[in-house]
Amino acid sequence: MSQIESLFATRLYRAALSEHGTPIDPSELENSCLVIAEDDEAGQEWCEGNGYPGYTSYASLTDLPWRFPIFAELVKVLDAHVAAFAEDLEFDLDGRELKLEDIWINILPEGGIHTSHIHPHSVISGTTYVAMPEGASALKLEDPRSQMMMAAPVRKKDARRELQSFVYVRPRVGDVLLWESWLRHEVPMNMSEDERISVSFNYSWS
Template sequence: MPNIRSLFATRLYHAPLGDIDTDELRASCYSIAEDDEAGQEWCEANEFPGYTSYASLTDLPWRFPIFQAVVDALDKHVAAFAEDLAFDLDGRDLVLEDIWINILPEGGIHTSHIHPHSVISGTTYVKMPEGASALKLEDPRSQMMMAAPPRKKDAREEMRGFIYVQPEPGDVLLWESWLRHEVPMNLSEEDRISVSFNYKWS
């Protein structure tokens, strides 16, 4: 009998964020988006659909206490994920590097990307109406497969080239920052709202 086993696992952490009022968080996201003229200008200049505070605001936890509560919850999830990943942090911590709002209207997308210079990245979900796009994760070996044939549609999850994760409001997803991911087109008539973040080794 052959000995076949999986190597070099790509881990995905999926859990409820915690005791966070998603209605208050959603209202705060809209309030910030309405007032953030620099962010609106950046989105328009870069043809970004909807709104993101990624390029304009660096102090969300200071502006709204609900965001500090989100960060406090995220710190615990990131610590648990780092333990699962068997990271040797050498007495240092993984600390929040940045956190930002994403509001994607109907037809909005986030194209495929990674988060360079970070260790753990993730998203917590604020509003996911029916028809809102899932998170699409790409096999990090894709560029090395060269002449490999495609995988069967019913391949085991760990063998697929792409994985789609459909979170619920109040969920948090974490992954290592080198993992390529995207948000396909939002097919809902309502906004898809999330808060994304990066943690660095400090």
């Protein structure tokens, strides 16, 4: 009898931020993100100079957990989520832990997009969602084999989720999503009139 099995799984971790550690107040985190964005002149200048829609602290603030207590609390919670995901991935960490490499704020206005990209030099990347108004973009994940499919036909529109070329994940406020950093992803255009606010991060192994 013939047998078909799935190989080389691509894992996506999704959980409520509150599942591990001290719950983080979403409204306090949102307010902190907005205050930081308003005060971060270097970040504003970088976004304007690089055509980045909205605001990101990625190129300007590298010490959010040191500057703001709520981000220090957030990192403690994220550490627990990342450890759980690393266990699921069955990584042999040789007695060491994955550690936070960087963490940054994203504020995407109406019409803003974040084009397809990966996170080189990291092991696990992820995002926790602070404000997701109606019509805000889902996260779009791309099949990592796409570049090697060459002459393969497109998938049927109703193909099983694990066989789709692109998967859209619509998180809720307070969710955390984690994936391996080589997984290509993007944020399609924000169709909401309100801002989509999230906090992204990378973990490395050293």
